Amino acid sequence: MLYAQTTPADKRRLFRERLATGELLRFPGAFNPLSARLIEQKGFEGVYISGAVLSADLGLPDIGLTTLTEVAGRAKQIARMTELPAIVDADTGFGEPMNVARTVQEMEDAGLAGLHIEDQVNPKRCGHLDGKQVVDEQTALQRIRAAVDARRDANFLVMARTDIAAVDGLDAAVDRAKALVDAGADAIFPEAMRSLAEFEAVRKAVDVPLLANMTEFGKSDLFSVDQLRDVGMNLVIWPVSLLRLAMGAAVRGLDELEASGTLTGKLDEMQHRADLYELIDYEGYNRFDTGIFNFTVAR
Known part of the structure; x- marks a missing residue:
């Protein structure tokens, strides 16, 4: 944490x-x-x-x-x-x-x-x-x-x-x-x-x-x-390298959003919300203070 x-x-x-x-x-x-x-x-x-x-x-x-x-x-x-x-x-x-x-x-x-x-x-x-x-x-x-x-x-x-x-x-x-x-x-x-x-x-x-x-x-x-x-x-x-990869993905995502008006087709390329929460240790914060972080992560 x-x-x-x-x-x-x-x-x-x-x-x-x-x-x-x-x-x-x-x-x-x-x-x-x-x-x-x-x-x-x-x-x-x-x-x-x-x-x-x-x-x-x-x-x-x-x-x-x-x-x-x-x-x-x-x-x-x-x-x-x-x-x-x-x-x-x-x-x-x-x-x-x-x-x-x-x-x-x-x-x-x-x-x-x-x-x-x-x-x-x-x-x-x-x-x-x-x-x-x-x-x-x-x-x-x-x-x-x-x-x-x-x-x-x-x-x-x-x-x-x-x-x-x-x-x-x-x-x-x-x-x-x-x-x-x-x-x-x-x-x-x-x-x-x-x-x-x-x-x-x-x-x-x-x-x-x-x-x-x-x-x-x-x-x-x-x-x-x-x-x-x-x-x-x-x-x-x-x-x-990681910045180039991230910016390349951002360019492709914005192009898709401009072209189709939705990012549904890009969901498989995105970091899932659950993976992000794991990386930043939401559960650790939840254990520290369940009065604030009192949620579950839906997959």
Whole structure:
């Protein structure tokens, strides 16, 4: 009932322990708190919170328009709804190194298990768009050092994302990844890798956990969990997939409503009211206060 029973500190500790095993952990992207609970119900290992999704949720493009307050607030709403660890996309850290430090502490307070900070120029753009620019190495390393120095919980994961492959090639990405690890990054997110061989090259270069981004319609092919496991990835995200599926279904539903004036033909595609009530634990609230929640769910 209400929010997760596992504390943020325990989520972080358990996440770190599992990440240390070397297995591949699957983190689908949640587009709201309810979808985070569904991810947990379906047996995944964690929840990812995408900056692109948070921007889209506000009707904005993913070009650095969201604020730290908006992202931390929405991330808190999502993270507290699940027993799973949640990782959030913190873009470039919302400013200079001191802003990065504040971002880390805000995300700790919001109950996140970790975040990633990228090396794009601020304001950034979506990692799978052309025309990206990255900062110089010193600036990138300052961001990560600031993040590591600022955290109060040693189990809070500071991941460094590098977008430099799309700008200067794979060799530059490998060099940048090594430098980011030396600066204290707990994990590396090499963005927009084009092949399994590129993922494997980064894997051979560093000995920290690596994240693979399987976003649709982007620069990377959509590799399977087994393929990514075979080249040594430790985390895989599908950041926008659930939002795309939900919006696709919404488009089809509105088209049907416009065309026929009824959604009777779409009932089999809808989540049943009973399934929704189970997901949000209406019965738990009923047990807590039968004077308020005194109904039965009809099927």
